[in-house]
Amino acid sequence: xKNNLTPSGELxxxxxxxxxxxxxxxxxxxEQRLQYRAVVQWLTDYKPKSDATNLEKVRGYLQAxxxxxxxxxxxxxxxxxxxRLNTPTNEELHAQLNTWGYxxxxxxxxxxxxxxxxxxxxxxxxxx
Numbered sequence: 001x002k003n004n005l006t007p008s009g010e011l012x013x014x015x016x017x018x019x020x021x022x023x024x025x026x027x028x029x030x031e032q033r034l035q036y037r038a039v040v041q042w043l044t045d046y047k048p049k050s051d052a053t054n055l056e057k058v059r060g061y062l063q064a065x066x067x068x069x070x071x072x073x074x075x076x077x078x079x080x081x082x083x084r085l086n087t088p089t090n091e092e093l094h095a096q097l098n099t100w101g102y103x104x105x106x107x108x109x110x111x112x113x114x115x116x117x118x119x120x121x122x123x124x125x126x127x128x
Contacts, residue, residue, distance in 0.1 A: 005057045005086055009043030012061075012083060016076045020044070035071045039064045054100045058085070061093055065109065074116040081109060 013020060020040040027033045046060030061080055068077035081094040091099060097106040 005054070006061060007083060007086070009040075009046075009060065012043050012064075012080075013040060016079055018076070032071050035067045038067045042067070055097075055102055055105065058093060058096075062105070062109070066112070069112045072116075074113060077113055078117050081113070 016039075018036060018039065019026060020037075023033050023036050023040070027036050042060040042063040046063070048056045048059065061083060065077050065080040068074075068080065082092045084090050084092055085096050087096060087099075089096075089099065094106060094109060097103075097109070
């Protein structure tokens, strides 16, 4: 089943400038390479069931975010949070979680990234 809620994983990888065909050259460290491989797999291979909850429909993006945080790639992790979803309001992932009532998940995301990018970004998260 195609998940029409999220943009294609291939497009997201392109926007993150992650070339899944060249992970060995781009990330020579084995542990990093494993984490980036997981990012690629979550964004391209994860397929929620047709009756999945909204949270399950974005699970691949949330998991990719966590793998990027593991390697402290805060810039790319933050880009995941700002992906606009194909909803009637076209909200960014982090804000859409709030709209759906997934407050705990939203807070967990913010706690992972707050203080890692910029004070301006931190302000955005606390205003949602």
